[in-house]
Amino acid sequence: MNPQPQAAVGAPLSRVDGPLKVTGRARYAAEFDVDGVVHAAIVDASIGRGRITSIDTGAAEAQPGVLRVIHHGNAPKLPYRDNSNGSNNPKGRRLRVFQDDKVLFHGQPVAVVVATTLEAAQHSASLIEVRYDAEQPSTDLTEVTADEPTRYARGDAETALRDAAVRMDLTYRMTRNHHNPMETHSTIARWDGDKLTVWDKTQWVVGTQTELSTVFDLPMKSVRVINPFVGGGFGSASRCWPHTVVAALAARELKRPVKLVLTRRQQYFGTGFRPRYEYRLRLGSDRRGRLQATVHEIDAETSSYETFKENIMLAGQMFYSTPNVSQAYRTVPLDVNTPLWMRGPGFANASFAIESAMDELAHRLRIDPIELRLRNEPAEDQSNGLPWSTRRLRECYTVGAREFGWHRRNSKPRAARDGDWLIGLGMAAAVYDPDGQAAEARARLNADGTAVVEAAASDMGPGTYTSQTQVAADALGLAVRAVDFRLGDSLYPKTPAHGGSMTMACVGSANLDACNKVRGQAITLAVEDRESPLYGVKAEDIVARNGRLHAEGNPSRGETYQQLLARNNLPHLEADGSYAGPPNPERHSYYTYGAVFTEVGVDATLGLVRVRRMLGVYDAGRIISPKLADSQALGGMVGGIGQALLEHTVTDHRDGRIVNANLADYLVPVNADIPEIKAIYLQGEDKRADPLGVKGLGEIVQVGVASxxxxxxxxATGRRIRELPITTDALL
Incomplete structure (x- = not known):
C-alpha cells in the first residue's frame, strides 16, 4: 500500500480529552458511582519491625456506621499464587495482607475498617489499639550488610586504573524520592458472584488484573480492571499495591462494593519510591581526557521481603568509550516497603554520578565539558558490540551549545556575578533505554465513517489518548474528531505497563498495525467491487484521505468509507493489530539521548540556589505530537529540578517512620522555582526501533538534569556537591 498522508501526526494538537478534564467530567478511580459502595480506612503499623500481640477493635466496632474490622486474626487465608512473571513484582515474597502477625515496615497495613461513610471509617480506624512486640528496625543504607552484588566487567579495570595518568575516586549520594502524584492511590472493588471488578489507579490494568487473579486464585477472565484516567503516576502505579488487595478482600467479606483511598501520608509507605543510592565511581584517563577505566560500586536500598533492582548499570557500560569497566551493584535489604521505578529509573541516578564525574574530570584537565564528552564518543555499544540504531548525541551537543550560548561560559569558578548572585553554567549528557514489549490493539471502522480503536493502555498524563488518536487518524485517513481511542480497561487487547517510555512505540505500533489492516480491508473491498469507482485499481495505488479512498494522483476517482460499506451492507470493518517488540534487537543497540544545559544563580551570602534557565536537546526519534512532547519535556526537567534541589525523604531510624510524609515538608518544585525552560527535538525517526520511528521521550527528559x-x-561557586538534594548548608 502507498504511504499514508500524515495530517495529524506531527501536528501540535490540544489534548482530545482536555475538555473532559477541565470540566471535571473525567472520572478517576475513586470517582465512579458504584451502587451501594461503602468506605474503608487502613490502620497502619506504628512500629518498623516486630509482631502484633493484640488488636483491640471494640471501640471501633461500637461506632455508628461501622460494618466490619478485618485484620490478621479474622481474615481468610488467601492463595497468593506466584506472580513473578505476570506483573512488576520484584523477586521475593510479596507482602501478604492480614495473613500473619509479622510487621515488616512502619506503615504496613495491619487492619482495615469498613463503614457506611468515609468519616466513620477514618474515625473508627483511629480508635483501634494495636499492641506489638517491637524490634529495632534497620532503615539506614550505610549500616546493613548488602546482598551479593550483580556484576559486570570488560577488560581489566583495576590494572588499567592503576596505570592511568589521571585517576579520580568519587562517591555520590542520592536520597530517596517519592512520586507524589496529585491523585492519591484509590480502589473501588465489587464482586458479582465469583467475578471481581475493580476501578483502580494503575498504570497497567493487565498487571493489576494478573495480580488480583493470583492473589484470589481466579481465572484472568474473572477479573476486570477499569481505569480510563490516571491523575499522575511517575511510576508509582506500575504495580498493584497491597491496598488494592485490601479493598477486594473487604468487598468479598462484606458482599458489598468497597472504596479505599490512600491518604497523602499513606502514599509514602503504601506505594513505592525512588530508592536511596550510594554510588562510588573510580575513573582513570589519559592526559587528553580519554577514559581508560571506570569502576562502579553501587549500593541501593530495597525491602527485606522483595529485591528491587533497576537499570542503573547500563549507562556505565555503554555511554562513553571505555575499554575497561567493572561494576558491582548491591541491594541492601532494609525494614522498609519495596521501592519502585520513578521517572528516568536507574538512569536518572546513574547520570548524576557519571555526568558529575565527567565534569570533574573536565575541570581537572582544563578541557571544555562538551569537548571531553566528544573525545569519549563510542563508535558502537561496547557493552555488546552492536551498532547504534541511531545516536545523534554530537548533534545534541552542537545544537544545545549554540542555542544556550555555551561559548559565554567562563570555565573558572566564581568568575561570573549578577549582584549578590554567583552565576554558573553547567551541562550534562543524558541516555535512556526505552523498553520494547509486545502490545495489541483492535481497530473498527464503522459504516458512518467513524473509527474506534481499543487497547488496554493507560494515560497518566503524557497524552496517550491524543497521540494514539493521531496515529489512528492518519493510518485510516480520517479526521482526528472521527476517531475514538479507548483505553484503561482490561477487556481491551493487552498492552504492557504504561511507563518506561514504551507506550508510544509499543501501543502505537500495534494501533498502526490494526488501522493499516482495516484500511487494507477497505481497499481490497473497493478494488474487487465492480460498482466501486476504484474497481480494478491496484491496491498499492490507493490512499485514504479525509474519510475517502481515492487513487493516488487522481483524487476525483474514489469514494467515501460510508459509500463503500453501505453498498456492501457492512456495519463495520475490524482488525486486530500487534507489535512484537523491536525488530532484530540482536542487531542494533536502541537508546534515546539528550543534552541538558542549565544556568544557576547562587546567593553568595545565603547559599540559595536558583535555576535561571534550562535547555534540553533530545534525540528521541519521531515526535508524534509536538505540544505533548513539550508537556513531557518541561515536566521532566521540572522533576529534575526537584531531584537536584528539593526532594528528600527523611526517615527516623529509631522506628522507621517517614518524618516528612506530606506535601508541606516533602518539598517539590512550585511555580516560583521554575525558570525559563525550553526543549528542542532533533528531526528524524528510527524505523529500526519500531514502525512509527519513535524512541520514547517520557523518561529521558529527567535524566541529566540533576547533574x-x-x-x-x-x-558558580567552586564547591563540588556530590549529594542530592543540593542544600543551602552545603554551600555556606
Missing amino acids: AIANAVFN
Whole structure:
C-alpha cells in the first residue's frame, strides 16, 4: 500500500480529552458511582519491625456506621499464587495482607475498617489499639550488610586504573524520592458472584488484573480492571499495591462494593519510591581526557521481603568509550516497603554520578565539558558490540551549545556575578533505554465513517489518548474528531505497563498495525467491487484521505468509507493489530539521548540556589505530537529540578517512620522555582526501533538534569556537591 498522508501526526494538537478534564467530567478511580459502595480506612503499623500481640477493635466496632474490622486474626487465608512473571513484582515474597502477625515496615497495613461513610471509617480506624512486640528496625543504607552484588566487567579495570595518568575516586549520594502524584492511590472493588471488578489507579490494568487473579486464585477472565484516567503516576502505579488487595478482600467479606483511598501520608509507605543510592565511581584517563577505566560500586536500598533492582548499570557500560569497566551493584535489604521505578529509573541516578564525574574530570584537565564528552564518543555499544540504531548525541551537543550560548561560559569558578548572585553554567549528557514489549490493539471502522480503536493502555498524563488518536487518524485517513481511542480497561487487547517510555512505540505500533489492516480491508473491498469507482485499481495505488479512498494522483476517482460499506451492507470493518517488540534487537543497540544545559544563580551570602534557565536537546526519534512532547519535556526537567534541589525523604531510624510524609515538608518544585525552560527535538525517526520511528521521550527528559544543575553550581561557586538534594548548608 502507498504511504499514508500524515495530517495529524506531527501536528501540535490540544489534548482530545482536555475538555473532559477541565470540566471535571473525567472520572478517576475513586470517582465512579458504584451502587451501594461503602468506605474503608487502613490502620497502619506504628512500629518498623516486630509482631502484633493484640488488636483491640471494640471501640471501633461500637461506632455508628461501622460494618466490619478485618485484620490478621479474622481474615481468610488467601492463595497468593506466584506472580513473578505476570506483573512488576520484584523477586521475593510479596507482602501478604492480614495473613500473619509479622510487621515488616512502619506503615504496613495491619487492619482495615469498613463503614457506611468515609468519616466513620477514618474515625473508627483511629480508635483501634494495636499492641506489638517491637524490634529495632534497620532503615539506614550505610549500616546493613548488602546482598551479593550483580556484576559486570570488560577488560581489566583495576590494572588499567592503576596505570592511568589521571585517576579520580568519587562517591555520590542520592536520597530517596517519592512520586507524589496529585491523585492519591484509590480502589473501588465489587464482586458479582465469583467475578471481581475493580476501578483502580494503575498504570497497567493487565498487571493489576494478573495480580488480583493470583492473589484470589481466579481465572484472568474473572477479573476486570477499569481505569480510563490516571491523575499522575511517575511510576508509582506500575504495580498493584497491597491496598488494592485490601479493598477486594473487604468487598468479598462484606458482599458489598468497597472504596479505599490512600491518604497523602499513606502514599509514602503504601506505594513505592525512588530508592536511596550510594554510588562510588573510580575513573582513570589519559592526559587528553580519554577514559581508560571506570569502576562502579553501587549500593541501593530495597525491602527485606522483595529485591528491587533497576537499570542503573547500563549507562556505565555503554555511554562513553571505555575499554575497561567493572561494576558491582548491591541491594541492601532494609525494614522498609519495596521501592519502585520513578521517572528516568536507574538512569536518572546513574547520570548524576557519571555526568558529575565527567565534569570533574573536565575541570581537572582544563578541557571544555562538551569537548571531553566528544573525545569519549563510542563508535558502537561496547557493552555488546552492536551498532547504534541511531545516536545523534554530537548533534545534541552542537545544537544545545549554540542555542544556550555555551561559548559565554567562563570555565573558572566564581568568575561570573549578577549582584549578590554567583552565576554558573553547567551541562550534562543524558541516555535512556526505552523498553520494547509486545502490545495489541483492535481497530473498527464503522459504516458512518467513524473509527474506534481499543487497547488496554493507560494515560497518566503524557497524552496517550491524543497521540494514539493521531496515529489512528492518519493510518485510516480520517479526521482526528472521527476517531475514538479507548483505553484503561482490561477487556481491551493487552498492552504492557504504561511507563518506561514504551507506550508510544509499543501501543502505537500495534494501533498502526490494526488501522493499516482495516484500511487494507477497505481497499481490497473497493478494488474487487465492480460498482466501486476504484474497481480494478491496484491496491498499492490507493490512499485514504479525509474519510475517502481515492487513487493516488487522481483524487476525483474514489469514494467515501460510508459509500463503500453501505453498498456492501457492512456495519463495520475490524482488525486486530500487534507489535512484537523491536525488530532484530540482536542487531542494533536502541537508546534515546539528550543534552541538558542549565544556568544557576547562587546567593553568595545565603547559599540559595536558583535555576535561571534550562535547555534540553533530545534525540528521541519521531515526535508524534509536538505540544505533548513539550508537556513531557518541561515536566521532566521540572522533576529534575526537584531531584537536584528539593526532594528528600527523611526517615527516623529509631522506628522507621517517614518524618516528612506530606506535601508541606516533602518539598517539590512550585511555580516560583521554575525558570525559563525550553526543549528542542532533533528531526528524524528510527524505523529500526519500531514502525512509527519513535524512541520514547517520557523518561529521558529527567535524566541529566540533576547533574547539569550540580555542574552549574560548581561553576558558580567552586564547591563540588556530590549529594542530592543540593542544600543551602552545603554551600555556606
